[in-house]
Amino acid sequence: MTNGSGARPGLTLAVVAVVQFMVSLDLSVVNVGLPQIAAGLGFSAVGLTWVIHAYALTFGGLLLLGGKAADRYGRKRVLLLGLGLFGLASLLGGFAREPGHLVAARAAQGVGAAALAPAALALLTATFPTGRARVRAFGIWSAMNAAGGALGVLMGGLLTEYASWRWVMFVNVPMAACALALARRGIAADPPTARGGRPDVLGAVLATAGMTLLVFGVVRTDQYAWTSPVTLTTLVVAAALLAAFVHVERTTAREPLLRLGLFTNRSVAGANAYNLLVGAAMASAFYFVSLYLQRVLGTGPALTGIMFLPFALGVVAGSVLAIKLGYRLAPRTLLIIGGLLTATGLAWFGLISPDGAFTTDVLGPSIVTSVGFGLCLAPVVSTATAGVAPHETGTASGLLNSSRQIGASLGLAALGTAAQHRTGRTTTPETLNDGYALGLTLGAALLAAAAVIALTVLRRTGPPSPAEHTDDLLAKAGGR
Template identity: 45%
Template sequence: MGFRDTDAGSEGTEAGAARPPGQSARRASSAVLWLACAAQFMVVLDVSVVNVALPSIRSALGFDAVGLQWVVGGYALVFAGFLLLGGRLADLYGRRRVFLWGLALFSASSLVGGLATTPGILVAMRAVQGLGAAVLAPATLTILTTGFPEGESRTRALAVWTAVSSAGGAAGNLIGGVLTDALSWRWILLINVPIGAFAALTALRFLPADGARSARRRLDVTGAVLVTVGVTAVVHGVTQARTHGWSGATTLAALGLGTVALSAFAVVETRYATAPLLPPALLRQRAVRTGNLVMLLAGACFIPMWYFLSLSMQEVLGYGALATGVGFLPHTVAGIAAARLAPAAMRRTGARALIALSALLSAAGFAWQSRTGADSGYLTGLLGPGLVMSTGMGLLITPLTATVTSGIPRQDAGAASGLMNATRQIGGALGLAGLVTLAAGDTGTADSFRPVFLGLAVLCATVAALATTLPAPPTATRTSASGDAP
């Protein structure tokens, strides 16, 4: 099936999904898919694209060591903290409307940040970028899960979305290095402006218009404040643990605040909220509950992976910044290819088995990577383990996303998307903080990274074991009637 037609005055109409799409519907379907992918690529890319440019930014704007870390941390912290709220906004105010809000906020902050003349302005705009990303990322997934009917058509769309997300995560260092060397560090932000403008025009042309908002469905302001404070505090506390330790006063204060806020959020959502930000009925679904736990552990594996690989390439193998970005190309290509193959693999194995097998494949890649030393050649020190772990990652995310988003009521699709994105980011923060403690001694030696990659292998094996408890989506592996590609 193609993209569902939705009339401007009656959001939720699915008549278009019952008839074979014509050429115009196919074109609209493809445009919406690539629009969602382009927006997601920008969001994921901006997590890491500044890494290579940090020395240039420090020299140009006069950052000190403490302030410089907030160029990266400010974006990541706000992004994680507002994801649940961003996802629910799409349900309440309309998917196209919220998508455009997020796009405008992200693009405008990129423009101001790219023109920044002081450290304060740049850090503030990176935080605003994170807010725009938190609105935009759930909207991209919601557009796909509500626009493509559950089954083969949605699975193929999610496979493309996953492949582009993987490319964005892996390409950040390379694109950042190229733009910084060829133009200026400012272009790692300014490049978002023309992309955002083109995406906005495409959205206005192809995204179905939103229907009138129901007055009965209002934003749960209390829940929004509590969950945003709670998630932000927890992520901040975990981040502080990397530098101040788990027993540090700053770490404990942030984690304590986060725990109290999230506990209060759970009470408000289950007992007092008339229109909960996170409907309790969602968490009663085994696919959502168990699937998000698997996603938490997957995030703890695959988000820190890029951080430790980058350090290993530069400090153990002696690669420069640009060479490190190029060194990630095998990982990028393998992840994209595997994501595109995931729908076909799901038809043969089922989603649950594919998640488990893919996690075991990545575990093998991480175990191989742990054996890398300073004398390792390119083939055995980078290419071989990189292809194995990235293939596993690419094969895993599509069936996991399809499982977590299956059977979700249309009116709660944004909440489910926000929850899944938040779970993954929190998992990444927890994984990075925990794995940093495994890096032994001087990070310039191969021995210091060996426990980290072995730890990642153990986490992936745990994902495989937990995946066996997931329910099998009833329609996720079936071929749609029309068989058309998204």
């Protein structure tokens, strides 16, 4: 099968598979290496969270701009640019000598990912528009998406223990180089699909700067109280930047990143609010559990990675269960059940103790949390694009991805700061345990709030027919 542009579908699929694996991998691969990164570069406890924030904020804040740029300037061109930047940033991050160097490299990785991820998915959709080939292509894409997230923690642990934490950055370089070589040879140059106004770069800059300053203000409360002039000034400026973003989106002569009228659709608004809270809770849970296993229980990085495998398998099981239940239950119902189940798992995690063990304190809550999380994945995508005009489906999917990444950064900022306050200045296994337990319990509260949003904001609908459900998952798999 080929498309009209002369592209080679097999190579296109290979490129997209490598890209999706790499992007998913990078969301989790650094977690297990965080204690070694902190020791190697001299990060403070709160400063260490910026290794996560820098990637999540730039990735989430610029995703919509990346999608618009791919439409405006050509998918292959934007994909190649994103791959080059991602690979270079990974290489420089591996050679980092100061905390600021690594944070800057992670931010550059996020910019590269925001360019290459939507461009790759758009290429896949255009290359496999219909038929059995599309089913196979999106099946491979979904498998690589799940494999990257599942193997990221395991690979991070093995690389950190048996090589160096620097290899959690270096590992991306050969993958980016491979994808770049395949893309140059196997993907035909494509004409821009959108020839309207230029993308709204100012809006993207304002949104990303506002969110970054907001996170910065929250995490600095370990040094400056909430009522201090420094904190209040930072938060006011952040709010002003975000208000300016809204104004620009309403008045810009360029093509806006986001039509604000989308949020009048209750499905879009509710699903994104739900996803924001899920992203906040789950990113924090990964962070706290990884540090609990290593800093409190004294587990090595490699074994810590292995201990995350039940969580990865639980997400896969929950995702499969969501497809089966989706024929009988409405997406709203699955979101409520999944949110409450995940909240229960995180509340169970909140009972961790300094003299605990993997089998008693981690295994059980990992299974409950991951199955609940897996139940949420497909329904939230289906809900977020329900009732959206066909020409805005891509924007709605990009918005959903952005909400999760921004939620991850905001949640880690707030919950990480709360955990640090509970820990105090004396760091012993007992005080660290108290801080992590508080963070995980607050994550459970966020998931419970997400379930309330699904119950009160989303409309009641019946379950789709099997044929409709299958078509919907194929068409919207890109938001997962």
